Amino acid sequence: xxxxxxxxxxISVTRMSDFGKSIVFDNDSYYNYMQEEYPESPDxxxxxxxxxxxxRERRDLIYFVLRSVASVGRxxxxxxxxxxxxxxxxxxxxxxxxxxxxxxxxxxxxxxWAQRAVVQVRDQLRPLYPQVDAVEVIATFDPRLHVRAxxxxxxIHVSLLTRELLRLMDLSIWNAIATHQxxxxxxxxxxxGLNYDYFLPFLLPLYREISxxxxxxxxxxxxxxxxxxxxxxxxQMTFMIAHEFAHLLLHDDGMSGPELEIEADRFAYDVxxxxxxxxxxxxxxxxxxxxxxxxxxxxxLMAWRLSGxxxxxxxxxxxxxxxxHPFARSVGPSLIDLQLGGAGLQMLLAIRGxxxxxxxxxxxxRAALWTEALTTEDVKKSERIKMNIFGEE
Amino acid sequence: MGDxxxxxxxxxxxxxxxxxxxxxxxxxxxxxxTCVVEVAEGKKLTGESLDTLVTSLLNFDDPAYDVRVVQIRxxxxxxxxxxxxxxxxxxxxxMDLMMRVQAGSHLPQxxxxxxxxxxxxxxxxxxxxxxxxxxxxxxxxxxxxxxxCDSALExxxxxxxxxxxxxxxxxxxxxxxxxxxxxxxxxLIEVAEVGDPYISSHEQAAARALLEHYEITKQVDSxxxxxxxxxxxxxxxxxxxxxxAQACYxxxxxLRFRGQRSGSVLDLNEAVIILERAVVExxxxxxxxxxxxxNQAFAYLARYEVTMExxxxxxxxxxxxxxxxxTLDPVKAEHRLANxxxxxxxxxxxxxxxLELLSHLALLESRLTRKYDPALAGWWLLHLEVEAYIRAYxxxxxxxxxxxxxxxxxxxxxIPDDVTSFEDIEVPAGAQxxxxxxxxxxxTFKEVSAKSAGIRFAPxxxxxxxxxxxxxxxxxxxxxxxxxxxxxDACSFEYSYDLALFVHLDNLGDTHV
Numbered sequence: 047x048x049x050x051x052x053x054x055x056x057i058s059v060t061r062m063s064d065f066g067k068s069i070v071f072d073n074d075s076y077y078n079y080m081q082e083e084y085p086e087s088p089d090x091x092x093x094x095x096x097x098x099x100x101x102r103e104r105r106d107l108i109y110f111v112l113r114s115v116a117s118v119g120r121x122x123x124x125x126x127x128x129x130x131x132x133x134x135x136x137x138x139x140x141x142x143x144x145x146x147x148x149x150x151x152x153x154x155x156x157x158x159w160a161q162r163a164v165v166q167v168r169d170q171l172r173p174l175y176p177q178v179d180a181v182e183v184i185a186t187f188d189p190r191l192h193v194r195a196x197x198x199x200x201x202i203h204v205s206l207l208t209r210e211l212l213r214l215m216d217l218s219i220w221n222a223i224a225t226h227q228x229x230x231x232x233x234x235x236x237x238x239g240l241n242y243d244y245f246l247p248f249l250l251p252l253y254r255e256i257s258x259x260x261x262x263x264x265x266x267x268x269x270x271x272x273x274x275x276x277x278x279x280x281x282q283m284t285f286m287i288a289h290e291f292a293h294l295l296l297h298d299d300g301m302s303g304p305e306l307e308i309e310a311d312r313f314a315y316d317v318x319x320x321x322x323x324x325x326x327x328x329x330x331x332x333x334x335x336x337x338x339x340x341x342x343x344x345x346x347l348m349a350w351r352l353s354g355x356x357x358x359x360x361x362x363x364x365x366x367x368x369x370x371h372p373f374a375r376s377v378g379p380s381l382i383d384l385q386l387g388g389a390g391l392q393m394l395l396a397i398r399g400x401x402x403x404x405x406x407x408x409x410x411x412r413a414a415l416w417t418e419a420l421t422t423e424d425v426k427k428s429e430r431i432k433m434n435i436f437g438e439e
Numbered sequence: 440m441g442d443x444x445x446x447x448x449x450x451x452x453x454x455x456x457x458x459x460x461x462x463x464x465x466x467x468x469x470x471x472x473t474c475v476v477e478v479a480e481g482k483k484l485t486g487e488s489l490d491t492l493v494t495s496l497l498n499f500d501d502p503a504y505d506v507r508v509v510q511i512r513x514x515x516x517x518x519x520x521x522x523x524x525x526x527x528x529x530x531x532x533x534m535d536l537m538m539r540v541q542a543g544s545h546l547p548q549x550x551x552x553x554x555x556x557x558x559x560x561x562x563x564x565x566x567x568x569x570x571x572x573x574x575x576x577x578x579x580x581x582x583x584x585x586x587x588c589d590s591a592l593e594x595x596x597x598x599x600x601x602x603x604x605x606x607x608x609x610x611x612x613x614x615x616x617x618x619x620x621x622x623x624x625x626x627l628i629e630v631a632e633v634g635d636p637y638i639s640s641h642e643q644a645a646a647r648a649l650l651e652h653y654e655i656t657k658q659v660d661s662x663x664x665x666x667x668x669x670x671x672x673x674x675x676x677x678x679x680x681x682x683x684a685q686a687c688y689x690x691x692x693x694l695r696f697r698g699q700r701s702g703s704v705l706d707l708n709e710a711v712i713i714l715e716r717a718v719v720e721x722x723x724x725x726x727x728x729x730x731x732x733x734n735q736a737f738a739y740l741a742r743y744e745v746t747m748e749x750x751x752x753x754x755x756x757x758x759x760x761x762x763x764x765x766t767l768d769p770v771k772a773e774h775r776l777a778n779x780x781x782x783x784x785x786x787x788x789x790x791x792x793x794l795e796l797l798s799h800l801a802l803l804e805s806r807l808t809r810k811y812d813p814a815l816a817g818w819w820l821l822h823l824e825v826e827a828y829i830r831a832y833x834x835x836x837x838x839x840x841x842x843x844x845x846x847x848x849x850x851x852x853x854i855p856d857d858v859t860s861f862e863d864i865e866v867p868a869g870a871q872x873x874x875x876x877x878x879x880x881x882x883t884f885k886e887v888s889a890k891s892a893g894i895r896f897a898p899x900x901x902x903x904x905x906x907x908x909x910x911x912x913x914x915x916x917x918x919x920x921x922x923x924x925x926x927x928d929a930c931s932f933e934y935s936y937d938l939a940l941f942v943h944l945d946n947l948g949d950t951h952v
Binding site: 312315316319320336368371372373374375376377378379380381382384385387388389391392 | 729757761934
């Protein structure tokens, strides 16, 4: 069994003695908003009535982010599931209340992971780029996988959904790795394969009219998986933020092209590999960023299939993910990092290969099934599509 | 200057080359010529038209016009073109033009001589011709002793002289050249004004030359002086990161030399730390980092020889693996491959489990199979397997046995059943193994394994027979030691090794599932 001591993410686990049955909290996200003492709004029913379409949409997005703070272990018992239900109820009330606060529309506060990423990047760049502090980083609820720089305002916009979706996809890989390790100890066991369907329901609200409040929750197969996913997502976001800093610090407004993207990637690699952060190894960085490019290419391909295209998106030349190779070779990740990162990379490549081999029609059909399952009131229909993705049979 | 346009010769410069230039009579001779050279700067510097231009400039002999400025300009242009493209014809033209200027009716100006020396130096380095560098050094010496050498010119001459001696020393390993390079750099420090930002660079240049001088002559004074100068360099906190990295690298090397000479662990400890700083300060994708890593490995190895601490050997391997993995230059890769291979052999012989060994072995296989035929890669690994096998049966440690079993399986996978000869195998420079016949390799292996495990082999046994029998033999020993067959499979290193191999290949761009 592979184990590792490093973790950046401040994850707290209730009832540590029995991880599989626990609720695990991700202190890096909006955990503070759920811990904050606040009086129960006496106007709660009234607030609900006042939720217009746009505000309801914002409430659902906030709820999705708040809900993502807590995950349930794979073997959670009824009592834990009940506790998690109470947590979700609290999240929806809190999200409703926050959706009435102007700042959650205009400028949502940066969660802990984003604050840490920004401090890390700024500290690293300040000696060479004193103007780095003039760049402002803003959180958004944009329903897209992106971080984007704006030259005119010297701002970087970070979508909070991006981090949560990346964490979910990283978690699915980490869960598979954890299961893989457990099953390897039984040589006769059939190791689970992965396919695009493990990502589809989580990404579906990006392409279809589905509320963010309805997408499935993913359980944790091990503590390693929970920590690994939060760490990977944090590093992936830091990489993307550093990449955008590069555009603002090195490039003029209006400039674009693959060379600039390559330069920004190199800049971001240098920031991360030079100072990976407390308790983070260069192997963690390699793994997170190598996975990131595969995840993004899967998401890109999925968007193509769902839009009806049977083709494959063009990749830049040279492919951006290859830029990490010289860094990976010279920093020398440890064997444990190679094993964990390599196992995840193989799975991601398999998922991409699986998706490439499918027609748009097949993927759209599957998406329709998921859409129906996620939006239906009929519990039985919803149950039919539930998957025990990584559980032992 | 008269109205002597190039209109008459315009036909010599086809439109394709001098596109956009109007050779009307309204242009002066200088203006026209300057235009042509400007066009040459933006165009390909080849073809008949260029040759014609050079010939015209070489043969131009009208004392009424001073064409030296244009001649020098075109010569420099041709020199730059040579440096970019390696076009020796351009180099020859550049030197002809320079010499034409030099041989003019007036005495050659020192600045012209300096340009000529620079051109010869660059050419000597590029073409690896010490004779050109010697000519450059002669030119520079004649300026130094000439009457018109003011302090600004002296600095330029010293710079050029330091370069020329350094480059010639790199080609000839002349200790005298290293001393001359050091003298030029030291003189540059002496003539520099207080606060000159280049002083630290000159210190570093002098220290490097002294260090190289020590390597050849073993004169301790040079080593001592180099260390003092490098320590001074590192007090300059405003220096660029690459400069600090280079100074750390040189100081680390110097301290290693001193530590090896005296057996001082303190020096070797400092060498390891300072070389780590060189690695940290360097650009991850720069060629320099590989040299820093290799030297860090040598410092660890030097300390290992004194302390015999296995952790030093492991750290040396780690640094060598990174250095080898990052090297793309085929010649350097060959040397680093040999270094990694030799230290891996030593590490396996030394015994004691270290998980990272699997990654280093997988790295070796990934690069060997890329460079060589898989069978030859298998033959290489077989040499490590012999070490592993002997070690496993000496120690009877289950980890050593599992490692030996893994290597046997890799060899069996890589060497096809029908291979009959390894006689033409390529062996990198520095590797401590020699090409041999299939039969002798097999015989060696049989002797080793039969001695270790008491297995009897028939003379007709093939490699697959031998490797298969040994795998089974190790498995039996592991079962006898109390492990179940399932436990052996679960504990085997194959899964870890496969993943490490996959990633090492991915890092080369060979992604596959």
